[in-house]
Amino acid sequence: MAWKELKLEEWLVELEDGLEFRRRYGIEDKWSDFEGLFYNVDKSSDIPGPNIIQAHGDALLSNLTVPNPYITLESAHVGMADKVKILERIDNNLIYDIGMQEEIEDALIHAYIWGVGFLKVGYDSEFGWDQQLASLVDINKETAFSQFDKKGRRIEFNSLIRPGMPWVTSVLPHDMIFPYGTRSINRTSWATHRVVRHIEDVKADPKYSNTRDLRPVMSMEDFVNSYRTTRKLYRLGETVGYSMAKNARVDKDYVELFEIHDTRTGRLIVIASGHTKFLRNDVDALQFEGQVPFVDMAYTPRARSIWTTPDAKYMYSDQCELSDIALQSQKQRRLSVLKFLFLKGAIQENDLETLLSADVGPAVGIEQGAAPSLRDAVIPWTPVNNNVMLQNDAEYIRRNSRERLGISRNQAGEYEGGRKTATEVREVGQAADTRFSRRMLKGPARAYEKVIRILNECIFEFWTYPRWIELDGEVVSYTGRDLRGEYRYKAKFSSEPYPSRQARIGEALQLYSMLSQDPLINQIELRKALSNAYNDVKLDKIFEVNQNAGLPIQMPGMPGGGGGMVSPNAGGAGASGMPPM
Numbered sequence: 001m002a003w004k005e006l007k008l009e010e011w012l013v014e015l016e017d018g019l020e021f022r023r024r025y026g027i028e029d030k031w032s033d034f035e036g037l038f039y040n041v042d043k044s045s046d047i048p049g050p051n052i053i054q055a056h057g058d059a060l061l062s063n064l065t066v067p068n069p070y071i072t073l074e075s076a077h078v079g080m081a082d083k084v085k086i087l088e089r090i091d092n093n094l095i096y097d098i099g100m101q102e103e104i105e106d107a108l109i110h111a112y113i114w115g116v117g118f119l120k121v122g123y124d125s126e127f128g129w130d131q132q133l134a135s136l137v138d139i140n141k142e143t144a145f146s147q148f149d150k151k152g153r154r155i156e157f158n159s160l161i162r163p164g165m166p167w168v169t170s171v172l173p174h175d176m177i178f179p180y181g182t183r184s185i186n187r188t189s190w191a192t193h194r195v196v197r198h199i200e201d202v203k204a205d206p207k208y209s210n211t212r213d214l215r216p217v218m219s220m221e222d223f224v225n226s227y228r229t230t231r232k233l234y235r236l237g238e239t240v241g242y243s244m245a246k247n248a249r250v251d252k253d254y255v256e257l258f259e260i261h262d263t264r265t266g267r268l269i270v271i272a273s274g275h276t277k278f279l280r281n282d283v284d285a286l287q288f289e290g291q292v293p294f295v296d297m298a299y300t301p302r303a304r305s306i307w308t309t310p311d312a313k314y315m316y317s318d319q320c321e322l323s324d325i326a327l328q329s330q331k332q333r334r335l336s337v338l339k340f341l342f343l344k345g346a347i348q349e350n351d352l353e354t355l356l357s358a359d360v361g362p363a364v365g366i367e368q369g370a371a372p373s374l375r376d377a378v379i380p381w382t383p384v385n386n387n388v389m390l391q392n393d394a395e396y397i398r399r400n401s402r403e404r405l406g407i408s409r410n411q412a413g414e415y416e417g418g419r420k421t422a423t424e425v426r427e428v429g430q431a432a433d434t435r436f437s438r439r440m441l442k443g444p445a446r447a448y449e450k451v452i453r454i455l456n457e458c459i460f461e462f463w464t465y466p467r468w469i470e471l472d473g474e475v476v477s478y479t480g481r482d483l484r485g486e487y488r489y490k491a492k493f494s495s496e497p498y499p500s501r502q503a504r505i506g507e508a509l510q511l512y513s514m515l516s517q518d519p520l521i522n523q524i525e526l527r528k529a530l531s532n533a534y535n536d537v538k539l540d541k542i543f544e545v546n547q548n549a550g551l552p553i554q555m556p557g558m559p560g561g562g563g564g565m566v567s568p569n570a571g572g573a574g575a576s577g578m579p580p581m
Contacts, residue, residue, distance in 0.1 A: 005265055008278060012271075015192060015258060018177035023230055026115055026173070026307030032228045034113050034312040037319055049326025052401050053315045057112050060299075060311070064443050065105050069095055069493055071452050076486035087483050089471055090459065091452050098167050099160045104447050106170035111297050111443065115310035118171040119295040119447060120193060121454040122286060123462055124163055126156045127195065128259065128268055129285050130207045138164075140465040149204035156201075166458040168451050171294070173307075174227050177258070182306045184296075189264055191292040195257045196223050202255050202279075208270065210277040216252040217274045223254055261292045288457040295450040297443050318401040325394050329387055339381045346377040448491035460484040509542075 006014065022028055036042030037053045073088045075081070095101065107117030123129045125146040133144035143164035147156040161167045175194040182188045199216040202208060218226075257279070260269040266287055270280035286293040300308045340356075347355070351364045355378070366377045463480030470476070508530045515521055527543035 005267070008271055008276065011260065011269065014179065014190075015177055017180045018192065021180040021182070021305075022173075022177065022307055025305040027309060027313060028174075029230050030313065030316070031114050031174070031230075034310060034316065037316070038113055038312060049323050050398070051319070052322060052398060053312055053319050056315060056401060057109075057312070060112060061105070061108055064108060067101075069101065069444070069448055069491060071095070071448060072490045072492060074488040074490070076488060080485055083483050083485060084487070085471060086469060086476060086478055087456065087459075087487070089469055090483075091456065093469075094166070094452075094455060095448075098165065100168055100448075100451065103168050103170045104444055104451075107297055107447065108443055110170065110173055111299055111310070113310055113312045114173045115298060115300065115308045115313075116173050116176075116306065117297045117447075118173060118176050119168055119297075119451055120171045121166065121168050121293045121295065121451060121458070122161070123166045123458045124161075125207070126158050126161050126167075126169075127197075127205065128207055128270075128280070128282075129462075130282070131285055133206055142462055142465055146205065146207055150206070153204075155204050164462075166455045166462075168455070172227070176294075178306055183302070183304065184306055185292065185294055188292065188306075190260055190262045191294055192261070193259045193294075195259060196254050197257060199253055199255050202257070202272075208279040210275075210279055213277075214255060214272060214275055214279070216254055217256055217272075218254050219252050220254060222252075261287060261294075263287060263290050263292060266290075285461070286454075286458070288454065288461075291454070293454055295447055295454070297447045299443060315401055318397050321397050322394060325390050325397075329390050332387060332390075336382065340378055341381050342378040343376070445491045445493075449489040452489055452491075453487075456483075456487070505542075512543075 040051055071091045073084045075084050107119050111117035124144050130144050133146055134141045137145050145163055149155050177192040178188050203211045256273040258271050261284055266284055268282050268284035298308050299311055302308045346366050354362045355364045459480045466477050466479055468475050468477050512530055515526055531543050
C-alpha cells in the first residue's frame with residue numbers, strides 16, 4: 001500500500017506515541033532530578049557533601065570542549081582544489097560568525113544530563129525558510145526577512161540568526177520527538193521540534209496560514225514548568241495547563257507549535273495544540289538527500305533507541321550514597337564535640353557560663369560538700385569519633401563514579417597520591433585517552449562535521465548571488481553553486497591559546513628579519529604574505545603593503561633579474577629592504 005499524507009488527527013497520534021517513546025527509553029521521569037542535582041538546586045542539595053554529578057560533568061566537559069576547532073576539507077573528486085580552499089575558509093569563518101562553539105557546548109551538557117544533545121540547522125529564519133517569501137522581497141531569492149512582520153517589527157529574537165545566513169542552535173531534548181522505535185536520527189522517517197511562541201508573533205508571521213481561529217493555550221509559567229515534569233499526554237488537547245497554584249499567572253498568551261520534518265513526503269508541517277488546522281504544510285527546503293536538519297550526540301553507546309541512559313543517571317546512585325555519608329559524618333562530628341558532666345548544685349548557673357566562656361583562665365568556685373572531691377564535680381566527656389570507615393566508603397564511591405565516566409583522579413583535577421612508575425603512568429594515560437577519544441568522536445568531533453555538512457548544503461542551495469572572500473591575499477568571487485560538490489570533512493581541535501597582538505607582531509617581524517636576507521625571495525610578496533597571515537593593521541603600516549615606499553628596486557645582473565638592491569629611501573632602509581621603524 002502506497003504511503004499517504006497523514007491527517008492532523010493522525011499526526012497527533014504519532015506525536016503521542018513519540019512522547020511515550022521518549023519517556024520510557026529516555027528515563028524522562030528523572031530528567032528534572034538530574035538537572036536539579038547538576039545545578040545544586042534539588043531539594044536533596046541541602047545535605048552537605050560533594051556534588052559529583054556537577055564535578056565529574058565539569059571534568060568531562062572540560063576534557064571534551066576545546067577553544068579552537070578547525071574544519072579541513074578534502075574533495076571526493078579531482079580538479080576541485082580551488083573550491084576546497086574557498087569552502088574551507090568559509091566554513092571556518094562560519095564556526096565563529098554564527099556562534100557554533102557555544103551551541104555545541106550546550107548540546108554536550110544536554111547529552112551529559114539527559115542522555116542526548118541536539119543541534120538544529122537552519123537558514124535565514126528561526127522558524128523555517130520560505131522560498132516564496134524570499135521571491136517577494138529579494139531579487140536574488142537569498143533572504144526572506146521573515147524575522148520581521150509587515151510593519152517592520154521583530155517577531156524572531158535569536159540575534160545569532162541573520163537574514164541570508166545559515167545558522168545552528170542547540171535544542172533541548174525535552175522539545176524533540178521521534179517515531180516510536182527510532183534508532184538514530186539518520187534513520188528516522190520524521191523529526192519534530194516543539195516550539196513555543198507568543199500568539200501575536202505567530203499571527204504576524206507570514207509563513208503561517210489558518211491562524212484566524214488560533215488560540216493561546218499556555219502561559220509563560222506553564223512553559224517553564226513544562227520542563228520540570230514529564231510531558232503529559234493531554235497536552236495535545238484543547239488546553240495546556242500546568243500551574244494550579246494559588247496566585248499563579250494564568251494569562252495564556254503562548255502557542256505550542258510542533259514543527260514536523262517529514263522525510264517520507266519531504267514536507268514541513270506545523271500544527272498547534274488545540275488547533276484543528278495545519279498552520280503550515282510546505283516543501284521542506286532544508287531536507288537535503290532525505291536528511292532532517294538535526295544533528296544528535298550522545299556519550300553512552302546506543303544499541304536500540306535514539307534515547308539513552310545519561311551519564312548523570314550513572315552518577316545518581318553514587319550521589320545519593322555520598323550525600324548519606326556526608327549526613328552521617330556531620331552528625332558524628334557534632335556528637336564528638338567536647339562536653340562536660342557536672343553534679344547539680346555543685347556549680348552556680350552564672351559560674352557555669354564563666355566556665356564555658358572564651359575567657360582565658362576563668363575561676364569557678366565549687367560548693368563545699370557538693371561532691372566527694374573537686375575532680376568529681378565536673379568531668380569532661382568526649383565520645384569516640386571514628387570516621388575512618390566513612391571516609392574509606394566515600395573514596396570508594398568516588399573512585400567507582402570516576403571509573404564509570406572513564407576519567408582518572410588526575411583528569412578530574414585531583415592529585416593522584418602514591419609513587420607510580422613511568423610505565424604505569426603511561427598505560428593509565430593511554431587507557432584514559434582511548435575512552436576519551438571515543439567520547440570526543442561521538443561528541444563534538446562528529447557534531448562539527450555533520451553540522452558543517454548541512455551548512456554547506458544551505459550555501460550550495462541558497463547563495464546564488466556572487467560573494468567575495470579573501471584568500472591568500474587575493475579577493476575571490478564565488479557563488480554557492482560554484483562550490484557545489486562532494487567533500488569529506490574532518491574536525492580538528494587545538495587547545496593552544498590565542499597569541500596576543502604584541503606577540504603576533506613580534507613573531508612576524510622576527511620571521512621577516514630571517515627571510516628578508518635571502519635575495520631570491522620577492523620582498524614585496526613576502527611583506528604581503530606576512531601581513532595577510534598575521535592580519536594586523538600595524539603590520540600593514542610597518543610593511544607598507546599598500547604603498548611602494550621603502551620597497552627595494554631590482555637592478556640588472558643579480559639573481560631574479562637584479563644586479564643590486566637599491567632602496568628609494570636614501571639611507572632610510574638597509575640592504576634587507578627593511579623600512580625605517
